[in-house]
Amino acid sequence: MSTTVQPAIITNAARLAGIVQAVGRRSADVPRRWWESALVFGLSLVVYTWIGFRVVAQLHIVNYDILDRMNRALMVWHNNPAKMSAIGFDYPPLQTLLISPLTIFRLGVDFLVVIPVASAFFAGLLMMYLNTMMRRTGIPVFLRIALLVAFGLNPLVVLYATTGSPMMIWLAFLVASVGALYAWYITADVRFIMIGGLAFAVAGLSGYTTLLYFLLAAVGVGAILAHLGADGTEVEGTMVGFASPAIYVVALWTGFNLLLAGNPIYWITSAAPTTTDIEQFTALGLLRWTGELVLFGAPLAILVLPALLFVGLGRNNPFAVLLSLMLTLSILTPAMSVLLGLTDSPMAMENAVPILVMSVIGALWLARSAGEGAAAISGLLALALVASIPWTFQGMRTYKYQNLEKVFTQGILSGESQEGATTKGGQTITLDPALDMGQWIQENVDATGSVLTDNSATYAVMLFSGEPELFFDRIDKSDGPWLQAAKNPVKADVDYFLLTTDGDDLLSEQYPELLSSGELTVVYSNAEYAVVAVPADFAGLTEASAS
Amino acid sequence: MTASIQRSSSRRLTEGVESRVATLLPEGICRTFRVMPYAVVDDQVLVAASDADDEITLQVVAERVDAPVVLVRHTANEIVAAIDDVYPPIEDELETVEERRTRIQMAQMLTRSGLITNEQLQSAMIQHARSGDPLGDILVADEAISEDILVAALSEIHQMQRVGLRDFTPDMEVARRLPEPIAQRHQVLPVADADGTLLLAVQRPLSPELLEEVEEAVQQPVRQLLANRIDLDELIQKVHGEYYSELATSFLMENAPEISAHRVFSTPQKVGGIGFLVLVAICMVFEPMKTLIGLVTLASVIYLVVSVYKFRLTLRALGTHLEIEATPEEIAALDERTLPIYTILVPLYKEGNIVKRLVRDMNALDYPRTRLDVKLLCEEDDVETIEMIKSMDLPPHFHCVVVPDSLPKTKPKACNYGLMVARGKYCVIFDAEDRPDPDQLKKAVIAFNRVGDNVACVQGKLNHFNQDQNLLTAWFANEYSMHFELVLPAMGASESPIPLGGTSNHFVTSILRELGAWDPFNVTEDADLGIRLHREGYRTAMIDSTTLEEANSQVPNWIRQRSRWNKGYYQTWLVHMRNPIGLLLKIGPKDFMSFNLTMGSAYVLLMNPIFWSLTTLYVITQAGFIQALFPGLVFYMASAMLFVGNFVFIYLNLAGSLQRGEFGITRTALLSPLYWGLMSWAAWKGFIQLFTNPFYWEKTEHGLDEEEH
Known part of the structure; x- marks a missing residue:
């Protein structure tokens, strides 16, 4: 007989034998329960939106960052012409892009509904991811509910989940990313690496801080795989799968910055404060305020961090080490931002929210690592979270570096509008003038591009008018044409100037005496804004005018 | 374990069989060798045997019992009665007296004449015990004796000329x-x-x-x-x-001309196509910009919808394991006596150089060779391959099937020919260079037993054994990983019409024949057959078993193969869309959409170069007219596809390889856009050929992998 060739087929099973993340070696994941996830998400969304509507519309406590982003999102759909570049390079792009669906219809903007939804939606996602993580931890349903409620009612969380804070966007995706790694470590299923990688990419363009977590996670994944006995090919392949989405989005964003802003790292440098009037800190000061931030905002971290290190190093639990490093990063980030000069609101209390979230995730991992003690640790976690509610609430009233925290507590306690109230940082809460001016423009201006304004100062008016196409702003055709139009508004078919009454806008800088000189007619004004009519014979800043 | 022979023992089988030892030996071994373990005495397992002196029997028993064994002579009747007690007999599966006599005669004849060794006999007896197949057939399949010797022996036994x-x-x-x-x-x-x-x-x-x-x-x-x-x-x-x-x-x-690709375009399709072109031409004359914007919008919508559909499928597959799985335990528990004859169709053309490898891989299948029916389908004019097969003097489970020379000379025609002489309850196609997982046939049998009657086809996964050969083969493996690990399992799970892969599709033979099998005029007869099965109410399931193929390692060869695939996709789409309303009514809106979106991917490949050129031109020149082509929403759609869609597809290529555990080729997935360029080149070649040479079969050259050299 002639055919005797030795079989050389490598079966799938043989091929996968040495692979840590092979199908046969994977632990079973918790069964999918989409309805539970949908329920947690839906309930959180409804509750935060409801609270948010009361806080924003009735108490007038609104995160100003969101107004600018929302205005840009409105321009994405309704500017003339609609343009993607309205997103700009000043903020992480997804902070605007991801809320842009809320502005497809203008109606929601008029009634302030979309502002709380912008943060409540992502807070809902965050709660959903936390719930899934709790299921993977093996926490029984009643304890899950208690934990979610205790965490969800933390006043800091409520503030940022209801007032449109863009932080909720990146935080939701950060939790999704860490949650995917959590699932990966439990199941060894490489799918979660991919999901984690994609989530980090989205989170990275929603908040640049996430990129630091990503770097930690990448190192952690590689180290864990090596620790589990994976060979170089598996580590490399996994790292490619994990890192490529984040690297792609960073490269893409850098490319856009180079092409359109002329500076590939403009997205980093633009985060630097524009004002020099920022408090300087000593090393000791930074240490002190970091401690206070943790103490008032996320006291749970004080317990969780050493416990994670103990479990991680003492019991050979590499994922606990990774989580402890992430928690440490969240604690150190505010101080690092100050040291690197990347923030204009140093040591702000909002920085405590990521610390709190990372502490909760760390505590969940501790519970899972405790085996049969998981329920007991979860119970303790719930108690700690409940206890921290009044503690943090009080901290929000006293902590020095903050935004709307104190005003929020005042509003909650009194139930009265905070219009005109002053924040601890000295900022006055004013929403009515923007609403009022937006309404006036909506009712009295028809011509597209006829209101010249510096959108970086008047974004709230533009937003509340619901008609960004009426404005000739710096985004429409970039700064050059806008300055030309400012100099010769008639040539640019401008009928009105919209200025701030305190002169803190680029148009007022061009015409510093405009409001006081009476040269042009102020057709409408309020405490914050004024609209000035531009007559057909107005020479502006052209040579004719100068002469 | 040690074993010894003892002619008698104080403990006898007639005193009963201890339950702890009753099933130490499988039924087949008990019946074939007439043995029955029945008691443990002094830590030794007593095994009743009718021929306690037989060394083969002793060795077979000793190898299977994890304790010292003693063979104790008993009468055949005593042993058979005990076996029947432990394993109640199923009449059809029992060896008849005549068959037993023939087997024993055969064994004696062959051993006494020195034609087989004791080891060969033992191996064959064990296989016989498992499958119940005739001893002579097993010996021939194992190449211990030739078919001529077997015929001579049978002639002697049956006294037949x-x-x-x-x-x-x-x-x-x-x-x-x-x-x-x-x-x-x-x-x-x-x-x-x-x-x-x-x-x-x-x-x-x-x-x-x-x-x-x-x-x-x-x-x-x-x-x-x-x-x-x-x-x-x-x-x-x-x-x-x-x-x-x-x-x-x-x-x-002749029997279903409406779904045969022997006609490329139906008359309404010709009228519709020409009408559309004329309309576009007229519009271009009067409103060139608006017309171009309209076309760009249409293309963008097609892009978006096809991409979203594919993305949704892959996401679904990423979340779960959708293929039918069979565990090693389930496979081991299969009773080989119940396994049906399995036909393997292997079309060959000018592939004499890989026949040896093919035979090796077919013989490596974990399936009784006596129940294999391997049809090596050769074209009459391919003398070299036919001679190579004949020179190998293959055992009779290999059949050299010579397809008479006639047009169209295509793989589907050869398969149809092979199907007509197929003897299996199930049949499967493998290409000459395929290396199926050894347990694939058994997994397919398990899958067919598990699924509903409407499942007529079980598709195995395909991938490549030479993925590390060069960049092209790695890309190919990335693509296949995505397609077979993610896309097809998701389509199978949602019971969508599946364009079958070229090989490793296992069919219920009778259904395949009933449907008219493959369309010899379609150059992707596999994809077409998947859709026809679906039209007739049958479904395709995926199994978690992989066949490794040879990835094309040379660009010209790859382009030829891929252009044929694309041409076939266009053919298939045209065939089934001859009567779109009829198709919609027959398969329902969900599957109608699925069919169009799946086949639509071939059209997307045609559009790619146009959009890439526009983007490149715009980046270089910032030409205003290009910007004007993408107003408002169209721009957003196009941007989303450019920046998000492209990356997502690159990543899904990578995801398929990760899902499969092929970590070494994840890097190459990041360069997939270059591969897409080749795909578009091939798509255009196929598209042009659709008009110039629709039935021409672009032959792929196999055996180019380095391992062979």
Whole structure:
């Protein structure tokens, strides 16, 4: 007989034998329960939106960052012409892009509904991811509910989940990313690496801080795989799968910055404060305020961090080490931002929210690592979270570096509008003038591009008018044409100037005496804004005018 | 374990079988070797044996019992009664007395004459114990003896005359007296008429019932002559080859012309296509910009919808494991006596160089060779391959099937031909260079047993064994990983019409025949067949078993193969969209969309170069007219596809490889856009060929992987 060739087929099973993340070696994941996830998400969304509507519309406590982003999102759909570049390079792009669906219809903007939804939606996602993580931890349903409620009612969380804070966007995706790694470590299923990688990419363009977590996670994944006995090919392949989405989005964003802003790292440098009037800190000061931030905002971290290190190093639990490093990063980030000069609101209390979230995730991992003690640790976690509610609430009233925290507590306690109230940082809460001016423009201006304004100062008016196409702003055709139009508004078919009454806008800088000189007619004004009519014979800043 | 023979023992089988040892040996071993473990005495397992002196029996038992064994002589009746107690007999599966006698005679004849060794006999006996197949067939399949020796032995045992059919020239009138279906089914053929008695070549003596059936069919007495199975098979093909060939070519065309690709475009399609082009031309004259914007919008919408559909499928597959799985335990628990005959169709053309490897890989399948029916389908003009096969003197589970030379000379026609001579309950196609997972056939059998009756096809996964050869093969492996690990399992799970892969699709043979099998005029007959199965209410399931193929490692060869695939996709789309309303009503809106979006991917490949050129041109020149082509929403759609969609597809390529555990080629997935460029090149080639040479089969050259050199 002639055919005797030795079989050389490598079966799938043989091929996968040495692979840590092979199908046969994977632990079973918790069964999918989409309805539970949908329920947690839906309930959180409804509750935060409801609270948010009361806080924003009735108490007038609104995160100003969101107004600018929302205005840009409105321009994405309704500017003339609609343009993607309205997103700009000043903020992480997804902070605007991801809320842009809320502005497809203008109606929601008029009634302030979309502002709380912008943060409540992502807070809902965050709660959903936390719930899934709790299921993977093996926490029984009643304890899950208690934990979610205790965490969800933390006043800091409520503030940022209801007032449109863009932080909720990146935080939701950060939790999704860490949650995917959590699932990966439990199941060894490489799918979660991919999901984690994609989530980090989205989170990275929603908040640049996430990129630091990503770097930690990448190192952690590689180290864990090596620790589990994976060979170089598996580590490399996994790292490619994990890192490529984040690297792609960073490269893409850098490319856009180079092409359109002329500076590939403009997205980093633009985060630097524009004002020099920022408090300087000593090393000791930074240490002190970091401690206070943790103490008032996320006291749970004080317990969780050493416990994670103990479990991680003492019991050979590499994922606990990774989580402890992430928690440490969240604690150190505010101080690092100050040291690197990347923030204009140093040591702000909002920085405590990521610390709190990372502490909760760390505590969940501790519970899972405790085996049969998981329920007991979860119970303790719930108690700690409940206890921290009044503690943090009080901290929000006293902590020095903050935004709307104190005003929020005042509003909650009194139930009265905070219009005109002053924040601890000295900022006055004013929403009515923007609403009022937006309404006036909506009712009295028809011509597209006829209101010249510096959108970086008047974004709230533009937003509340619901008609960004009426404005000739710096985004429409970039700064050059806008300055030309400012100099010769008639040539640019401008009928009105919209200025701030305190002169803190680029148009007022061009015409510093405009409001006081009476040269042009102020057709409408309020405490914050004024609209000035531009007559057909107005020479502006052209040579004719100068002469 | 140690073993010894003891002619008697104080403890006898008649005192009963201890339950803890009763099933130490499988039923097949007990019945074949007439042995029965029945007690443990002094830590030794007592095994009743009718032939306690037989060394083979002792060795077989000792190898299977994890304790010292003692064979104790008992009568056959005592042992059979005990076996029947432990394993209640199923009449159809029991060896008859006649069969047993034949087996023993055969074993004695072959061993005494020194034609086989004790080891060969032992191995064959064990296989017989598992499968119940005739000992002689097993020995031939294992290449321990030749078919001629077996025929001689059977002739001696049954006292039946032999006939040599090699180089025999049949009298067609005589040969065709017996209707082809009977000849094919029983592998018999009239070879001569001797004074009113028809001399019938048979592969094995016919039972009285079968003999009666044959005599009734030919209306005359019949005398059986034993023949070599290989020679007889070739002779049947020679006698009925023309009929097979005609049927292989024209069955579908004549019985279901509306779904045959022998016509590329139907008249309404021609009118519609030309009408659309004229309309576009007119619009271009009057409103060129608006027309271009309209076309760009249409293209963008197609892009978006196809991409979203594919993305949704892959996401679904990423979340779960959607293929039908069979565990090693389930496979081990399969009773081989119940395994059906499995036909393997292997179309070959100018591939003599890889026949040895093919035979090796087919023999490595974990399936009783005696139940394999491997059809090596060769074209008549491919003398080199035919001679190579013949020179290898293959055992009779390999059949060299020579397809008569006729047009169209395509793989589907060869497969149709092979299907007509197939004997298996199930059949599967493998390409010559394929290396299926050894347990794939058993997994397919398990899958067929597990799924509903409407599942007519089970598709195995495909991937490549030479993925590390070069960048092209790595890209190919990335693509296949995504397609077979993510896309197809998701389509299978959602019961969408699946464009079948070229090989490793396992069919229920009878259903396949009923449907007219493959369309010989379609150059992606596999994809087309998947859709036709779906149209007729049948479904395709995926199994978690992989066949490794040779990835094309040379660009020109790859382009040829891929252009054929794309042309076939266009053909398939055109065939099934001849009557879109009818198709919609027949398969429902969900599957109608799925079909169009799946086939639509071939059209997207045509659009790619246009959009890439526009983007590049815009980046370089910032030309205003290009910007004008993408107003508002169209711009957002196009941007989303450019920046998000492209990356997502790159990533899904990577995800497929990760899901499969092929970590070494994840890097190359990041360069997929270059591969897409090649895909578009091939798509355009295929598209142009659709008009210039629609039925031309771009042959792929195999055996280019480095391992062979």
